Amino acid sequence: MLNQRVMRHWQLPTSASPSQLRSLGEYHPLLAAILWNRGWRDAAAVEQFLNIDWKQRHDPFLLRDMDRAVERIKHAVEQKQRVVVYGDFDTDGVTGVTLLMQLFKAFDLPVRPYIPKREGEGYGLNLAAIEKLHQEGLDLLVTVDCGISNIAEISRANELGFDTIVLDHHQPPANLPPAYAVVDPKRSDCAYPFKGLCGVGVAFKLYEALWRAGIQPNNLRARDILDVVALGTIADMMPLTGENRVLVHFGLQAMNESQRPGLKALLRVAAVEQGKIDASSVGFRLSPRINAAGRLVDARIAYSLLLAPDQAQADGFADQLNSTNIERQALTRDVQQAARELAQNSGQLDQRILVIVGEDFHHGVVGLAAGKLAEEFARPVLVMGKEEDRSRGSARSIPGFNIVNALAECADLFEKYGGHAAAAGFTIANEHIPELEQRLQAIANQQITDAMMVPQLPIDAEATFDQLNLEMLAVLEKMAPFGLENQQPRFCSRRVTVIEARGVGAENQHLRLRLQQGRHYQTAIGFNLGDWLAELHNGSQIDIVYTVGINEWNGRSSVQLTLVDLRLSEGQR
Structure with missing residues (x-):
């Protein structure tokens, strides 16, 4: 539990007139108010945002050097050249390697993955790996989620006689590496209209470019790889706006229908039901388990999970990742506490x-x-x-x-x-x-x-408990998927009465409340807000900021509030 309470400034929304809300289109007034308060003013843009269409993707050849990357891969396919896919050890890198391995195997190329260990090798390309891969025999090196800063390593690859294609999304240095192709939407000379792709997103654009160029892999459809695109994009905390919104929307559909044994095993250990996967469950339940491998042991376990050929092998890898994630959680708590004490002392x-x-x-x-x-x-x-x-x-x-x-x-x-x-x-x-x-x-x-x-807490709308129902949730779902730059809407309710307050969790670090406003009741959970327990009693009046979700229990669905912040109402402080 935190030693001090962060006091955040609540940014309450301004009121828009009925005519202003109608100018956005014929939408539920609450939905229109949230969009207006988030800066939406153009009806056509709102229509495109709320009605996600697969056609909203951009031409992959607008990415600088994509034509060169396609040209070089076409040559590799024609000559059956030996390829290595080199990725980072986080979820973005692992999913990028997974996608590219599926792609190159669909071309029937001799290909192998290389994911460096955090311990001993660290992030990005390293000279020892370059030398090792050369000795094994290599014609083409394709990096994903790394490579943009590896000038010395790629220069050495050139000396050794093999080409490199860099697929990255990090901020490029002043001088680009001397690769055959450097595909990164953040290049200053790249006209690609969306800069928020992650590494696996750039890898997917390569897949699209190959298709458009008539270089089509055997039996590999977009839906076969969109599941890992969504996983990597959400895990890397990319903005869920623009093209990412399209890729994640359809990627979540693919995840909910996927027959990938590794995904099914991951859902099992994370206690997530297939068919109900959303961006939140990916970000908070699935991706931490993938990331845990690269943080503590070897990211190749996560890669092996995603490409496991059968359920038995996938289950074994998933159990390993789950155990590693439990260890990661304990280590994080220990380091956080020790670092806090060092800062204070x-x-x-x-x-x-x-x-x-x-x-x-x-x-x-x-x-x-x-x-x-x-x-x-x-x-x-x-x-x-x-x-x-x-x-x-x-x-x-x-x-x-x-x-x-x-x-x-x-x-x-x-x-x-x-x-x-x-x-x-x-x-x-x-x-x-x-x-x-x-x-x-x-x-x-x-x-x-x-x-x-002073942390700012933007609030989308004020609401009363009589407005909080399943119908309202269905309206808000039009804004999904939620994530960075498109957060789940936050509401504020004032002067609600505490009917019951209790701590939950191993150390009562979380707070569960039963609340009343007028004739309406709601339950609320506040993660890591357990330190409020000493200040709340039955009858306390509080103001709350929260998101709204569905609680399913014994086959019944009801609204549940997830607290973001709370404070005693005026007159009780």
Whole structure:
């Protein structure tokens, strides 16, 4: 349980006039109000957003170098060349490798996967792997979810005589690697209209480009690989807007109908029912188990699960991943608590950015701990696991502060680094850590304002309990799939009465409430809000922010509120 309560600023919605809401189209007033408050003003754009169509995808050849990638793969297919697919060890990388392996096997090419181990190899291409693959015999190397920063490694591949195609989505460096083709929507010279694809998304666009060019794999349809596209896109926390919204929408359909043994096994251990898979269950139940392999042991277990040929093998891999995920959860809690104590005891909480170094922090979970602490303390956090000569760490940021740009200003201190505006990873010699902290503090003092360190909680609409019913949920479902940049709608209800409050969970870390407003009652669950239990009693009046979902029990469906935040109503504080 957190040691301090984060006070968030509730951003209440403004009221739109009936004529403004009607200008969006003939929609339920609550749905129209949510869309209006989220900035939607164009009726045609709203129509396209709510009515997802497979035709809303973009031409894959708008991606820079996609024509070269297709040309090179066509040559490999014609010559039956030896191919290696090299991917990252997170869910995006693993699903990208899975998709490309299915693609190249459908072309009947001699192909093998290569997923580096976090321990010993780290993120991205490495020279030892390049040398090893050359010795094994290799004509074409295709990277997915990595490669954009590996100039030295790809230069060595060129010297050894094999070509490289980079499929990536990370921010490119000033100088691109000398690969045969570099396909990355974030290239400054790339005109692709949607920049939010993840690695497996870029791999899927390669599949589409090959089809359009008449280079069609045998018996491999889009629906056969869209399940892993959805899994990787959601797990990598890509925006569920634009083309990702299309890919995930149809990918979730594919997951709910998939006969992939590995997916069925994963659903079993995660207690998710096929047919009811949504973005939330993928993000919170499925992807953590896939990610756990690369964090603690070997991501190839997750890859083997997704391409398991039969149910018996798939079940064995799924059980391994489930056990690893339980271990990952415990390690994350331990590192988070230890890092919190280091920050508190060192007086760092007065700083605008936290740089925390632990002697025995497992590098596989430092990013998760950093994310939890960034949310808890409302400021960017770097957490590092210190080794003999160097430290490996992860950074997580807050809205408005681009963490990878901040690291770029300290690039001379790192052995390697990379990432996004909100998250990054790096390796640094221990002797450089004090200077890194000093420089980052100076950057943070210039760029992070007091207001940025007050977490904002946008609220989509105010609601009363009489409005909360299954019919309303059906209306809201038109906005799904929910995720980054298209969050599940948040509602606010004021002056609701606590009828019953109790703690749930092994340490009562969660809060379950029975609430009343007028003649209407609702149940609510608040994850990690158990510290409120001491302040609530029967009859307490509270204001709540929540999302609305369905609770199914004994064949009956009812509305359940999931609390995001709460506070005592005015007059009771």
